[in-house]
Amino acid sequence: MGMRALKRRPTGFFARADLPTRGASIPTPSSAVREDIAIRDRRVADRVQKFPESVIREMTRIAALHGAVNLAQGYPDFEPPQELTEAAKRALDGGYNQYSITWGARELRDAIARRAKAFNGIDADPESNLVVTCGSTEAMMAAMLSLINEGDEAVIFEPFYENYGPDAIVSGARPRYVRMAWPDWTVDEESLKAAFTDRTKVLILNTPNNPTGKVFARDELRTIADLCTDHDVVAVTDEIYEHIVFDGARHVSLATIGDMADRTITINGLSKTYSATGWRVGWAIAPKTLANAMRRTHDFLTVGAPHPLQIAAVAALSLPESYYAELARSYQAKRDVFVRGLRDAGLDCRPPGGAYYVMAEFDRFPFDDDWAFAMYLVERLRVAVVPGSSFYGDPVEGRRYVRFMFSKRDETLREAISRLADLRDVP
Numbered sequence: 001m002g003m004r005a006l007k008r009r010p011t012g013f014f015a016r017a018d019l020p021t022r023g024a025s026i027p028t029p030s031s032a033v034r035e036d037i038a039i040r041d042r043r044v045a046d047r048v049q050k051f052p053e054s055v056i057r058e059m060t061r062i063a064a065l066h067g068a069v070n071l072a073q074g075y076p077d078f079e080p081p082q083e084l085t086e087a088a089k090r091a092l093d094g095g096y097n098q099y100s101i102t103w104g105a106r107e108l109r110d111a112i113a114r115r116a117k118a119f120n121g122i123d124a125d126p127e128s129n130l131v132v133t134c135g136s137t138e139a140m141m142a143a144m145l146s147l148i149n150e151g152d153e154a155v156i157f158e159p160f161y162e163n164y165g166p167d168a169i170v171s172g173a174r175p176r177y178v179r180m181a182w183p184d185w186t187v188d189e190e191s192l193k194a195a196f197t198d199r200t201k202v203l204i205l206n207t208p209n210n211p212t213g214k215v216f217a218r219d220e221l222r223t224i225a226d227l228c229t230d231h232d233v234v235a236v237t238d239e240i241y242e243h244i245v246f247d248g249a250r251h252v253s254l255a256t257i258g259d260m261a262d263r264t265i266t267i268n269g270l271s272k273t274y275s276a277t278g279w280r281v282g283w284a285i286a287p288k289t290l291a292n293a294m295r296r297t298h299d300f301l302t303v304g305a306p307h308p309l310q311i312a313a314v315a316a317l318s319l320p321e322s323y324y325a326e327l328a329r330s331y332q333a334k335r336d337v338f339v340r341g342l343r344d345a346g347l348d349c350r351p352p353g354g355a356y357y358v359m360a361e362f363d364r365f366p367f368d369d370d371w372a373f374a375m376y377l378v379e380r381l382r383v384a385v386v387p388g389s390s391f392y393g394d395p396v397e398g399r400r401y402v403r404f405m406f407s408k409r410d411e412t413l414r415e416a417i418s419r420l421a422d423l424r425d426v427p
């Protein structure tokens with residue numbers, strides 16, 4: 001059994017390097033070993049020494065080594081709608097193979113603005129409020145680089161999507177974490193208020209949320225909006241799962257609350273809604289001056305997102321409403337089957353309200369921490385998950401959880417559930 005104790009208590013996101021990262025008694029191939037993250041070469045910049053490679057993508061590599069069902073990294077094992085792939089082929093043959101305008105092809109910005117109005121209720125002028133990026137990942141980094149001066153503080157809800165840690169480090173922000181509390185991921189209003197200081201520059205919000213599945217309710221968003229307004233803070237909202245919302249709930253964009261449109265950068269992209277994570281097309285909607293700042297940063301980061309895929313993205317954004325209804329219905333059915341399977345296997349979890357992840361607690365099993373449990377799952381049961389510590393500022397806070405994702409075909413999920421049923425053999 002891969003049980004071991006933490007050697008010493010890590011003290012923050014930056015201290016994840018302190019974690020021993022694999023089960024002590026289960027031999028793994030050397031490529032799976034995470035030693036210390038420090039790159040022992042003085043030519044490497046300090047900032048890169050402060051965060052490890054993505055744990056999520058690392059688990060994907062380990063999954064491949066063990067022939068595991070990969071429920072670690074958040075991408076589907078099914079194809080995007082055919083309308084998209086056909087539109088992409090047409091675009092490749094249709095003269096879109098050179099740079100687009102760096103902040104995005106006009107056709108796509110028009111389509112994004114139409115959709116933002118129709119679905120989110122956000123007014124966006126394609127000429128002044130939009131920046132098309134290489135995925136929402138680049139949009140988030142470009143937003144942070146455009147807003148943060150060294151030492152500014154960023155309020156971040158935790159557990160948080162792994163990228164926000166390096167986004168903060170690279171941009172020079174100091175994270176102030178606000179806990180979403182297990183098991184319902186509630187936010188304590190007093191803790192939220194206490195996180196705002198005179199150094200707060202940015203609040204990062206992700207709803208529907210990865211990894212918790214929390215869908216922020218309108219009254220929670222109102223509280224966040226009031227705090228941002230009172231403290232003159234910019235909200236950067238990652239709404240990439242906006243269409244994957246369950247049980248009749250509806251996604252609310254923070255930018256539509258009060259005057260928040262004047263201080264919100266709304267980030268989105270094709271990856272999740274259209275099952276096209278490899279296309280790398282995302283965007284940000286921002287007030288004019290902030291969009292202008294982001295355009296500068298974005299231009300020198302990547303110049304632009306792939307032009308033909310931007311043109312094909314217009315077809316995605318023109319799909320009928322029935323597409324989105326079916327997307328949510330299909331993911332809700334997967335959620336129901338998957339959560340039942342996890343519970344039957346002895347894991348404790350709540351059905352997420354949105355997105356396609358489940359955080360599960362494994363207290364019932366005799367593993368010392370999340371890495372020991374995750375390594376047992378990938379090596380013995382051949383199911384790859386993400387250790388919960390990757391989602392917390394202080395990794396110790398995540399040691400009782402692992403994250404599963406369920407953006408997979410039904411047969412893949414059935415196979416994963418049948419493998420997880422072997423947990424019953426764990427004493």
Ligand SMILES: Cc1ncc(COP(=O)(O)O)c(C=O)c1O
Nearest residue numbers: 074135136137161210269271282
């Ligand atoms: C919350 C969240 N934001 C952003 C991304 C990445 O999005 P993109 O593919 O648009 O860069 C992910 C992917 O898992 C995610 O979970």
